[in-house]
Amino acid sequence: MSTQVEERGDGVRVYRNDPNLPPIAVEEPQTITPKGKLIFGLIGLLGAIGWAMIALVRGENVNAVWFVVAAICTYIIAFRFYARLIEYKVLQPRDTRMTPAEEFENGKDFMPTDRRILFGHHFAAVAGAGPLVGPVLAAQMGYLPGTMWIIIGVVFAGAVQDYMVMHMSIRRRGRSLGQMARDELGPVGGWAAILGVLTIMIILIAVLGIVVIGALAESPWGVFSVGLTIPIALFMGVYLRYIRPGAVNEVSLIGVALLILAILAGGWVHEHDTLSQTFTLSKETLAWLLIAYGFCAAVLPVWLLLAPRDYLSTFMKVGTIALLALGILIARPVVKMPAVTEFASTGTGPAFAGSLFPFLFITIACGALSGFHALISSGTTPKLIEKESQARMIGYGSMLTESFVAVMAMVAAVSIDQHIYFAMNAPAGLTGGTPETAAAYTNGLGLVGPGGAALANIDPALLSQAATDVGEKSIISRTGGAPTLAFGMSEVMSAFGGAGMKAFWYHFAVMFEALFILTTVDAGTRVARFMFSDAIGNLPGLGKFKDPSWRVGAWICSLIVVAGWGSILLMGVRDPLGGIYTLFPLFGIANQLLAAIALAVVTTILIKQGKAKWAWIPGIPLAWDLLVTLTASYQKIFSDVPAIGYFANHDKFVAAKEGGKILAPAKTMEDMDKVIRNTTIQGWLSIIYAVLVIIVVLAALAVMLKALRSGGLPTSEAEDVPSKIFAPRLFLPTKAEQDVLDEWKEAGLDPTPVGAHHG
Numbered sequence: 001m002s003t004q005v006e007e008r009g010d011g012v013r014v015y016r017n018d019p020n021l022p023p024i025a026v027e028e029p030q031t032i033t034p035k036g037k038l039i040f041g042l043i044g045l046l047g048a049i050g051w052a053m054i055a056l057v058r059g060e061n062v063n064a065v066w067f068v069v070a071a072i073c074t075y076i077i078a079f080r081f082y083a084r085l086i087e088y089k090v091l092q093p094r095d096t097r098m099t100p101a102e103e104f105e106n107g108k109d110f111m112p113t114d115r116r117i118l119f120g121h122h123f124a125a126v127a128g129a130g131p132l133v134g135p136v137l138a139a140q141m142g143y144l145p146g147t148m149w150i151i152i153g154v155v156f157a158g159a160v161q162d163y164m165v166m167h168m169s170i171r172r173r174g175r176s177l178g179q180m181a182r183d184e185l186g187p188v189g190g191w192a193a194i195l196g197v198l199t200i201m202i203i204l205i206a207v208l209g210i211v212v213i214g215a216l217a218e219s220p221w222g223v224f225s226v227g228l229t230i231p232i233a234l235f236m237g238v239y240l241r242y243i244r245p246g247a248v249n250e251v252s253l254i255g256v257a258l259l260i261l262a263i264l265a266g267g268w269v270h271e272h273d274t275l276s277q278t279f280t281l282s283k284e285t286l287a288w289l290l291i292a293y294g295f296c297a298a299v300l301p302v303w304l305l306l307a308p309r310d311y312l313s314t315f316m317k318v319g320t321i322a323l324l325a326l327g328i329l330i331a332r333p334v335v336k337m338p339a340v341t342e343f344a345s346t347g348t349g350p351a352f353a354g355s356l357f358p359f360l361f362i363t364i365a366c367g368a369l370s371g372f373h374a375l376i377s378s379g380t381t382p383k384l385i386e387k388e389s390q391a392r393m394i395g396y397g398s399m400l401t402e403s404f405v406a407v408m409a410m411v412a413a414v415s416i417d418q419h420i421y422f423a424m425n426a427p428a429g430l431t432g433g434t435p436e437t438a439a440a441y442t443n444g445l446g447l448v449g450p451g452g453a454a455l456a457n458i459d460p461a462l463l464s465q466a467a468t469d470v471g472e473k474s475i476i477s478r479t480g481g482a483p484t485l486a487f488g489m490s491e492v493m494s495a496f497g498g499a500g501m502k503a504f505w506y507h508f509a510v511m512f513e514a515l516f517i518l519t520t521v522d523a524g525t526r527v528a529r530f531m532f533s534d535a536i537g538n539l540p541g542l543g544k545f546k547d548p549s550w551r552v553g554a555w556i557c558s559l560i561v562v563a564g565w566g567s568i569l570l571m572g573v574r575d576p577l578g579g580i581y582t583l584f585p586l587f588g589i590a591n592q593l594l595a596a597i598a599l600a601v602v603t604t605i606l607i608k609q610g611k612a613k614w615a616w617i618p619g620i621p622l623a624w625d626l627l628v629t630l631t632a633s634y635q636k637i638f639s640d641v642p643a644i645g646y647f648a649n650h651d652k653f654v655a656a657k658e659g660g661k662i663l664a665p666a667k668t669m670e671d672m673d674k675v676i677r678n679t680t681i682q683g684w685l686s687i688i689y690a691v692l693v694i695i696v697v698l699a700a701l702a703v704m705l706k707a708l709r710s711g712g713l714p715t716s717e718a719e720d721v722p723s724k725i726f727a728p729r730l731f732l733p734t735k736a737e738q739d740v741l742d743e744w745k746e747a748g749l750d751p752t753p754v755g756a757h758h759g
Helices: 034-055 065-091 115-126 130-141 143-170 177-185 187-216 220-243 248-271 273-278 283-299 306-331 356-363 371-377 388-414 418-425 435-443 460-469 482-493 499-536 551-574 580-608 616-638 646-658 669-710 735-746
Strands: 004-007 013-016 025-027
Touching: 025 735, 034 065, 034 143, 065 143, 065 306, 065 388, 115 248, 115 306, 115 371, 115 388, 115 499, 130 143, 130 356, 130 388, 130 418, 130 482, 143 177, 143 356, 143 371, 143 388, 143 580, 143 616, 177 187, 177 499, 177 580, 177 669, 187 220, 187 283, 187 371, 187 499, 187 551, 187 580, 187 669, 220 248, 220 273, 220 306, 220 499, 248 273, 248 306, 248 499, 283 499, 283 551, 306 388, 306 482, 306 499, 356 580, 356 616, 371 499, 371 580, 388 482, 418 435, 418 460, 418 482, 435 460, 460 499, 482 499, 499 551, 580 616, 580 669, 616 646, 616 669, 646 669
Parallel strands: none
Antiparallel strands: 004 013, 013 025
């Protein structure tokens, strides 16, 4: 079947693979009109002003509005120009060929999915705890370093990784990152990548699970509202597949209305004496429910639960962040934190230990660059995408959206009183846990305002009143970042309804955070199942596991994956020093080491394809990420500072135990043994992961050099299969795309029918 090209004037071309069907692809000229040039010029100028206000202006009145302006303007320019450069010069998508969703459509894991639904699923899957918590913790170093990394990092690193990994997975029939590494780097580098990716993935899901449980424990509002999103999603999936196929706008309105009702009903449950007790669940109960949900999300057809639930969650996520941005524009809060604090150089901040380089770039992962995203981009999304050209909007665009979430989290953190910020983020061992001791602690930090003037001491009543305002008994030592974000959001969003609404917005934010993170657990479990089936499919006699339609294999792999992260999660819930708490400190570095593996694979593929002149696009982020992560790993392994080095902390506890002393967080000698064991595991896993990544990178460099010498090498890219469906590339169809959609309609055909290629 040969592709036919038809010229339609104004530089528009349409492509047909079947003369009996309407066109399946549209190609439009990429010129910018004079009006467009003027608009983008004004956007660039406004963004430059925003950056100047953030980076150059100093004083006590740096307005948070400029963060919103600088971020949005940068994202628009990056998406229009840098992402287009990558699309048309480097990746060169072809909508005339089938994507894995069309080629292997089975109604379960592979299925062409409306681009709007898929954008929602992908964004919800990648936007977990990182963009919310990381910036809040990094705010202790000042607002400027973190903001610069979030915005510049996403444009040149995070969004590039997500987009390029997604495109290359699409071209390889939806293969996982580990399998792509195996195919492109050879057995040594490939197996090192598979081992690293799989084990890190299990840790990441367990970490996200413990964060969800922490947010939902003692929160009947959150449990009820989040729980209701599951039956709502099931209804949406059935409605869209059987009742009103293709009615995306219609089902979206219904879903949003039901979601709002769920949120309001959650508030009512929170106030109801009996129902409040019913939905106040223990951490262990929540863990079992989360494990069961993760398994169901991994094995049920993707259209039934996973995609509609993530799409539904996106409305709340994007809606809440947009509302927060609007609140900033209305309230115009003044930044309370200096551009750069002393903790950036001393590395003694209470939120986390370590200097600005490298630990700021580890703490802020999601929102700037996150290896976890590469797993989603080579997991569920490439198996659902209709057309290759949609990857720019879904891959690059989703990451820009997540970056904006991170910027809003940063603004929320730096807009609250510094004394409150440090009282919330310092551990109880420093604050003492009471308003009086916490006030004395923060007063002794020598804090200065944005203009450099020393801050006046506070009265303990300030901390007591802050807790009362948000309906809490205490906000002191509420570490982890999430409570600080909720407090900051309540301060900004009290622009809607006044100060009396702070308690509502605080608890709304807690529930919002839990929903945000839960959507990464379900998608992550499904992706881990794909990776595991790909991995064991390489073993002799187990090749059938690579068959995407083999349901027995899907169930077996899902059970193994869920058992892996679920057991770690349960151990942590039952033992405050066990399970996930052993692995939690590895989260940041392990996540960024994953990004190094992803970028190494992408860079290698480009050079093998003979596109070495464009290898700098993923190559520069790869070099930066390696510098950051290997430096951080070195410090974690060899530092003699117990707050930073795992083995130094291990020696500290061993010495204390030999002297008969008990150190926090241990409360007994048995706990001391657990901490000693934990630090040993943390130290050795840090060594193992660093070695695995070095092996992957060395294998990649060897393949790159071989490809450069020979002018290119064969890749594992699948051969073209002619497509029989059509779909626009962006949210709204262009005029040329709408004309093609009208042709399909006039022919009485569905442009993206399920099973179209089978006929």
